[in-house]
Amino acid sequence: MENKGKALGSELPAGFGRLFRDISMQVKDLSDDDRVWVKERTELLFGGDFVLSRSEVHDPHKLPGFIATEGRERIGLITYSIVGDTCEVVTVDALCQFIGVGTMLLEKVEQAAREEGCTKLWTITTNDRLDAQRFFQKRGFFISDIRLGTMTKIRLLKPSVPRIGDYGIPVRDELEFEKVLAPLPSS
Ligand SMILES: CC(C)(COP(=O)(O)OP(=O)(O)OC[C@H]1O[C@@H](n2cnc3c(N)ncnc32)[C@H](O)[C@@H]1OP(=O)(O)O)[C@@H](O)C(=O)NCCC(=O)NCCS
DSSP states (O other): OOOOSOOTTTTSOTTHHHHHHHHHEEEEEOOGGGHHHHHHHHHHHHSSSOEEETTEEEOGGGSOEEEEEETTEEEEEEEEEEETTEEEEEEEEESSTTSSHHHHHHHHHHHHHHHTTOOEEEEEEETTOHHHHHHHHHTTOEEEEEETTHHHHHHHHOTTSOSBOGGGOBOOOEEEEEEEOOOOOOO
16 A cells, blocks of 8 residues: 555654654544544545445444544544454554554554453454554454455455555455453452
């Protein structure tokens, strides 16, 4: 996938980016005012305003989630879906990559999931999304399933899903990641 925005901290000395992030970024609940924007971002990133997950259809703009902001700018979003004691990270989208936006958003979902009593987080990505694969694995997720060639079927339902994805890699397979959540300490 193309780099969708310049990393705010990219020309700064090591460590400064994180400091910058800590003092200037905020995360808030996704509100009704954000939903049109979420829909636009989903269309841009996933080739349609819905995403397919296993055999389910999700409309990210109708799901709970969080928005990262920098001043008045929206710089990231995450949506999720809780079913029973598992929480799916349906979409995560950092408009400025590698300065901590994704981490802040994932931490919020993890906290929300724990508060709802979830014991597992899971997510799906495609073989070309190397940044996401690295991101999730460095944050405690492991690969729990690989579905080879499934993007061909998905394209029958979503013809606009690109054939070539991040870094010029053909988009072919789905990878599922999961993370076991430790229970909240009892008060
Ligand atoms: C995956 C994604 C959400 C990560 O968000 P992010 O804001 O860039 O992530 P952060 O800045 O919080 O964390 C960066 C981490 O990503 C990893 N990373 C992946 N590729 C990297 C790269 N090219 N350079 C630096 N870090 C990279 C590092 O492991 C880094 O972790 P570290 O801080 O422990 O070293 C973001 O890359 C993105 O929006 N990608 C496109 C959408 C997508 O693929 N979504 C997932 C499918 S739903």
